[in-house]
Amino acid sequence: MKINDPGMLPKKKNSNDRVYLTVGFITSGVLAVLSAAFAVYYHPVARRLVKRKHFQNANAIGINFRQFTFQELHEATNGFSKTIGRGSSGKVYSGVLSSKDIHIEIAVKKLEKAIEKGEKEFVTELKIIGRTHHKNLVRLLGFCIEDGHQLLVYELMKNGTLSDFLFGKEEKPIWIQRAEMALGIARGLLYLHEECETQIIHCDIKPQNVLLDANYTAKIADFGLSKLLNKDQTKTITNIRGTMGYMAPEWLRNAAVTAKVDIYSFGVMLLEIICARRHIELSRVEEETEDDDLVIIDWVLSCLISGKLEKLVGHDSEVLDDFKRFERMALVGLWCVHPDPILRPSMKKVTQMLEGTVEVGIPPLLMKG
Structure with a gap:
């Protein structure tokens, strides 16, 4: 049969039609798939589902601790039934992780305003915190991102907050414990400020944010307000504020935040620790005398200026036996609370002085006084 036989022409036409039809179907199918994918991606509900998949494997995004489901934490905390604290960014609940052989007591922080903090920012902070390891920092065990919920899972601190330890009993806690706690907190802050790959400014240092483990080791907690600075940064702008009484004066002027805001807060807390007295004693309003100021900074300052530092101690024989150390710590506290951040020492210098x-x-x- 000849290849150019006229009888073959209709068959050739039909063959071409089939080719065109097949190509048309394929093209239409591809366009349909692309259109569907486009619609799914830009649909708000679908986007949340896609994002959730992104966090199914914590290791894949560089987070080296466990990712929990919301259901797991709901069961571990018995429906978030026992509140043990409230931090700057949410409530904290106690719970227990149980398996056949082990039972681990945990603290679960349920972050408020989770929607305002995007998942990308949340994960970035998790990566930073996940690389922090220090005996004076509360250890993060895991996290949960699911259906608008953001939760952090920490080791449970058996002895509560430093605030309860200092002010929860009538008798003063023993001096040696207080002094060691102050030094431990200083070392933890030094680590955050100068020894991490990314500098971390805590922004809310106070006794309520320091927890005590079974051995009464002080550990800094609640990174909810923390600001992260790259190595080429020394300051940052933030609308977040700490806690009145511990806030550095520059925050009230809306100045840029530096690590010196933590130094100020630590100074106030240091004076509270060594005196076992709150930064302000409203209960003393009626009984106040000239030598007993309501604000702890003023009280310590006036006692030092008048040469009556022993008034801060009272009849505490332990402190009187270690009075040089007490005096040194009081002086360090006053260095830290200077109104001018430039004159405040670094955390390294603070730790060395302590x-x-x-x-x-x-x-x-004191020189001004």
Whole structure:
């Protein structure tokens, strides 16, 4: 049969039609799939589902601790039934993770305003916190991102907050414990400020945000307000504010936040620790005398200026036997609470002064007095 036989022409036409028809079906199918994918991606509900899939494997996004489901944490906390605290960014619940052989007591923080903090930002912070390891920081065990919920899972601290330890009983806690706790907190802050790959400014240092483990080791908690700074940054702008009484004066002027805001807060807390007294004692309003100021900074300052530092101690024989250390810590506290952040020492210098490896000079506040 000849290839150019006229009888073959109709068959050739039909063959071409089939080719065109097949190509048309394929093209239409591809367009339909692309259109569907486009619609799914830009539909708000579908986008949330897609995002949730992104976090199914924590290791895949560089987070080296466990990702829990919301149901797991709901069961572990018995429906979030026992509140053990409230931080700057949400309530904290106690719970137990159980398996055949182990029972781990945990604290679960349920973040409020989770929608305002996007998942990307949340994961970025998790990566940073996940790389922090220090004996004076509360250890993060895992997290949950699901259906608009953001939760953090921590080791449970058996002895509660530093605030309860200092002010929850009539008798003062023993001096040696208080002094060691102050030094431990200083070392934890030094780690956050100067020893992490990314500098972390806590922004809300206070006794309620320091927890005590079974051995009464002080551990800094609640990174809900923390600001992260890259190595080439020294300050950042934030609308977030800490807690009145512990807030550095520059925050009230809406100045940029530096690590010096933590130094100020630590200074207030240090004076509270060594005196076992709150930063402000409203209960003393009626019984106040000239030598007993309501605000702890003023009280310590006036006692030092008048040469009556022993009034801060009362009849505490333990402190009187270690009075040089007490005086050194009081001076460090006054260095930390200077109104001018430039004159406040770094956390490294603070730690060295508390350890006694660096001499403590006369604080500018005393010279002014």
